[in-house]
Amino acid sequence: MRVDMRTLERLLPPGLILIVGIWVAAISYTQSPAAAFAFPRIIATVFVVLSLAVFIRTVLRPEAEDVTSAAIPTAEWRNFLPGLAIGLIYVYLAAANVGFYTSTAVVVFLLITLYDPAPHNRSATWIRRIVITAGFVAVMYGLFAIILNVFSPREILFR
Amino acid sequence: MTFLAYFGPVFEPVSFLLLLGGTIGGLILGATPGLSPTMTVALLIPFTFHLQPVQGLILLGAAYTSTVAGGAVSAILLKIPGAPANIATTLDGHQMAQSGQGARALQLSFLASLVGGVIGVFLLIFLTPILAEWALSFGPSESFWIAILGVTVIGTLGGGSVLKGLLAGCIGLWLATIGFDDIMGAQRFIFHPSLGGGINIIAALIGLFAIPQVISLLARGRRHRDVDVIRVARHPLMQSVREVLGRSRSVGIGTAVGSIIGLIPGVGGQIAGLVAYDQAKNFSAERDKFGTGHSEGIIAAESANNAMVGPSLVPLLTLSIPGSPTAAVLLGGLIIHGIFPGPDIFRLYPNVVWPFVNSMLVGQLLMCAFGLVIAGFAARIAMVHHSVMAAVVLALAVFGSYSVQHSMNDVYIMMALGVGMYFLERYGFSPAPLVLGLILGPIAEGNFVEGAMIARAQDGILMYFFTGTLNLVLIGIVLASVGYSAWLELRGRRGPEGGV
Amino acid sequence: MKKLLAAALALATVPAVTLADAHGSYPDRPIMLMISYGAGGATDFQARIVTMTAGNEDALGMPIAIINKPGAGGRVGWNWFATQAETDGYTLAAYNIPHFIAQSIKGGVEYSADSFEPIANWGADPAVFVVAADSPFNSMTDVVEWAKANPGKLTFSGAGLFVGHHIAALQLEKASGVQLAYIPNSKGGAGAMKAVIAGEVMGGVNNLSDAFRAREAGTVKILGVFDLERNDFLPDVPTLVEQGFDVDNSSVNFRGIMVPKGTPQGIIDKLSEIVPTMFENGRVQGKMKAGGSPMHIMTREEVQAMWAARQSALAELLAGL
Numbered sequence: 001m002r003v004d005m006r007t008l009e010r011l012l013p014p015g016l017i018l019i020v021g022i023w024v025a026a027i028s029y030t031q032s033p034a035a036a037f038a039f040p041r042i043i044a045t046v047f048v049v050l051s052l053a054v055f056i057r058t059v060l061r062p063e064a065e066d067v068t069s070a071a072i073p074t075a076e077w078r079n080f081l082p083g084l085a086i087g088l089i090y091v092y093l094a095a096a097n098v099g100f101y102t103s104t105a106v107v108v109f110l111l112i113t114l115y116d117p118a119p120h121n122r123s124a125t126w127i128r129r130i131v132i133t134a135g136f137v138a139v140m141y142g143l144f145a146i147i148l149n150v151f152s153p154r155e156i157l158f159r
Numbered sequence: 160m161t162f163l164a165y166f167g168p169v170f171e172p173v174s175f176l177l178l179l180g181g182t183i184g185g186l187i188l189g190a191t192p193g194l195s196p197t198m199t200v201a202l203l204i205p206f207t208f209h210l211q212p213v214q215g216l217i218l219l220g221a222a223y224t225s226t227v228a229g230g231a232v233s234a235i236l237l238k239i240p241g242a243p244a245n246i247a248t249t250l251d252g253h254q255m256a257q258s259g260q261g262a263r264a265l266q267l268s269f270l271a272s273l274v275g276g277v278i279g280v281f282l283l284i285f286l287t288p289i290l291a292e293w294a295l296s297f298g299p300s301e302s303f304w305i306a307i308l309g310v311t312v313i314g315t316l317g318g319g320s321v322l323k324g325l326l327a328g329c330i331g332l333w334l335a336t337i338g339f340d341d342i343m344g345a346q347r348f349i350f351h352p353s354l355g356g357g358i359n360i361i362a363a364l365i366g367l368f369a370i371p372q373v374i375s376l377l378a379r380g381r382r383h384r385d386v387d388v389i390r391v392a393r394h395p396l397m398q399s400v401r402e403v404l405g406r407s408r409s410v411g412i413g414t415a416v417g418s419i420i421g422l423i424p425g426v427g428g429q430i431a432g433l434v435a436y437d438q439a440k441n442f443s444a445e446r447d448k449f450g451t452g453h454s455e456g457i458i459a460a461e462s463a464n465n466a467m468v469g470p471s472l473v474p475l476l477t478l479s480i481p482g483s484p485t486a487a488v489l490l491g492g493l494i495i496h497g498i499f500p501g502p503d504i505f506r507l508y509p510n511v512v513w514p515f516v517n518s519m520l521v522g523q524l525l526m527c528a529f530g531l532v533i534a535g536f537a538a539r540i541a542m543v544h545h546s547v548m549a550a551v552v553l554a555l556a557v558f559g560s561y562s563v564q565h566s567m568n569d570v571y572i573m574m575a576l577g578v579g580m581y582f583l584e585r586y587g588f589s590p591a592p593l594v595l596g597l598i599l600g601p602i603a604e605g606n607f608v609e610g611a612m613i614a615r616a617q618d619g620i621l622m623y624f625f626t627g628t629l630n631l632v633l634i635g636i637v638l639a640s641v642g643y644s645a646w647l648e649l650r651g652r653r654g655p656e657g658g659v
Numbered sequence: 660m661k662k663l664l665a666a667a668l669a670l671a672t673v674p675a676v677t678l679a680d681a682h683g684s685y686p687d688r689p690i691m692l693m694i695s696y697g698a699g700g701a702t703d704f705q706a707r708i709v710t711m712t713a714g715n716e717d718a719l720g721m722p723i724a725i726i727n728k729p730g731a732g733g734r735v736g737w738n739w740f741a742t743q744a745e746t747d748g749y750t751l752a753a754y755n756i757p758h759f760i761a762q763s764i765k766g767g768v769e770y771s772a773d774s775f776e777p778i779a780n781w782g783a784d785p786a787v788f789v790v791a792a793d794s795p796f797n798s799m800t801d802v803v804e805w806a807k808a809n810p811g812k813l814t815f816s817g818a819g820l821f822v823g824h825h826i827a828a829l830q831l832e833k834a835s836g837v838q839l840a841y842i843p844n845s846k847g848g849a850g851a852m853k854a855v856i857a858g859e860v861m862g863g864v865n866n867l868s869d870a871f872r873a874r875e876a877g878t879v880k881i882l883g884v885f886d887l888e889r890n891d892f893l894p895d896v897p898t899l900v901e902q903g904f905d906v907d908n909s910s911v912n913f914r915g916i917m918v919p920k921g922t923p924q925g926i927i928d929k930l931s932e933i934v935p936t937m938f939e940n941g942r943v944q945g946k947m948k949a950g951g952s953p954m955h956i957m958t959r960e961e962v963q964a965m966w967a968a969r970q971s972a973l974a975e976l977l978a979g980l
Contacts (some may be wrong), residue, residue, distance in 0.1 A: 490699055
């Protein structure tokens, strides 16, 4: 029995989905009032059956094309992880606490700086980045705050 | 032909300016992820306080028409449907745009919208009394079967394996049950406090489509843009016109499905595009090309979602029954001016209703014309570097999902669903069936529970859901649709399974 | 542009101004009014009308923007309002009585009448009993007679459970002594009305304002009003009491504006002084009348008394459930 990394990598996604399915079913069949869970029970049953089928197929037919594609190359991870981390901090921490416009400006500037290949040692690069960031935030402010009257969380820098 | 006499008021200076402004503004707002037609129309209501009734309605009607069409712009260029109605447009439209043919995709989409939209309004003009009767015959049991018909579409959407399509749809149906249930008020699956309000469909739509897109862009890393993306081909307009005319079958299927489904109160526009897409695929000689940037897919989806606009107003105008959230807001716009919709509305208020309907015809033309003008420029968005694109899409996703109902919870859910979807997509799932499940869940459940309660007081559930001509016809269509797919599967015309 | 300037000014003076001492200038930016029902519904539509003059100099001087947080009969919006809304006076909400009080008595929500501070009431929309225009029923007596002969089979729709329509249904069942089949609609009042017009159910409880318009359109008949006296919009429709059923006004849908508990008293005082005058504006009254929406303006003190009365009446009615 050779359980190598690739097998684990293949079985992880369908396994996780199956676990979620079983959890949904367990809740649907135990919570009250039963009348409110009648529909979720039907869905949960189908959910478990389908995810079991996908899991079994993954085990039996590992050569199927759409099963092996799950593996993400290390280079790709390295590429998107810093940006994703910025995105998660932006959404779950900064936007509500710092304010939408302030945090958006910082995040847009950071992402452009990290992912745009223009040389860092030229002032033209930095001017372009600042102009793009400022222009975009200004458009957002005009559209959402002035035209649409969207009440975003309090900004720490103004209001 | 009474309506011909009422084109004059549409071209009065103030009315025409409002029509123009409403159309252009609607296109822009519709193209912004998160700003749904309902929200745009609701935002305009206060302006109509200061206008004549006709003018107010012209503004609202123009905005309604063009936000639906505008949603196609972001669906094609960014793979983010502006509203649920545009989901089907992403399937082929974005593929086409990625091969450098964004201009062609946009032209096809606006031209198809024009054809579908105009036919839809003509149905409203000529067939309202018949259609109104028809709309009323969709009770809980019929609406339930329509939702099931939608479910049968799920498996074949997205082009991946049928099994995974169904599983994604099932996950969507489950996500739809999170939160308070609408009838009993019981709490279901609220495993984190931010889920108390349930999963908002627009926020989910943004997350599931936009965030995987952002991550894929970031995965390209710090390098220059791909050379092949720079080739943004300009596309001769006449060629697109000929193409749409040459695809009369897709236009016909899209328009027919869009008008019929758009008519049904409460089910309406959200699934019209997807059902039309699926049917166009079933009847196409080039089935295998769907999902790879095929013009039939764009044409069917966009003719359907604009064909739905006219008929969706039938139950509103003649029975005062708003068939969709947007129609409900329009109803408010009528009532504010003391106009009560009813069977006699065209006779009692000809000076308001006919110019309103006519303005939607003119609005369709303006929408198409302006859309074609911006198509060339908008397609250049493919030339923006991926770092800027990722940052802009991420910020738009945050602003868009927040502004739906001013809720940070929606933003959190949007991001969580989006990151999850990225990994699911790598594993062969696609977001379209998941969103369809999310849309159909409440329709299926609400109508089933309601029907079951009525049935228990009357002749029992079997009698209620399985008798009656319309029920039987719908069950027949469901069985035929499932049977046809299974037959195709067995004959192997769908090609090898998988192929992400 | 004005907002941008204001923002720039605020940026310049940032540390000096805190909210507590800003009542004098309140409000200095637009105000949010949360509606816990969808856009286009009766509550949303009326709220848009009664707040349309807020930006006038003799009113608040700042516009009120409507934000919808619909879901589960209003529970989603009011839960948010009770637990997450800011208490700075820039976050208002519309209340619906008896809905939120009935829901808080039933339980499972995070609010009660004590979570909110009323500002003023703008409307009172009684529940009415409607049947389709071609229905054989012509009075409440007809309806109840049929239900007596066919216990549990009289299907009638309403906007949901533990909302005004449901309260009216419970009262009708209690007063007539027969068993009825109340069918809550998952799409709210509009869906419940459609069920009546399409003949999916035999009758329905609905808002007077919506029923009035449907009757004008010729699609329904209105058989009775669940209120203490007849309504000006429907002088020809008798109340339930007139037809021999002991039903009071517990189900009347009162709509008004409130703020979350914890909002500074100075702001509450200012709002409860100005907001009723907004409701009295001639243009507002005209639009409401044109839309068939009955107005009933009450001050903060009157609303507080009304909330307390409803609380005890509903606790009694719902005790058996």
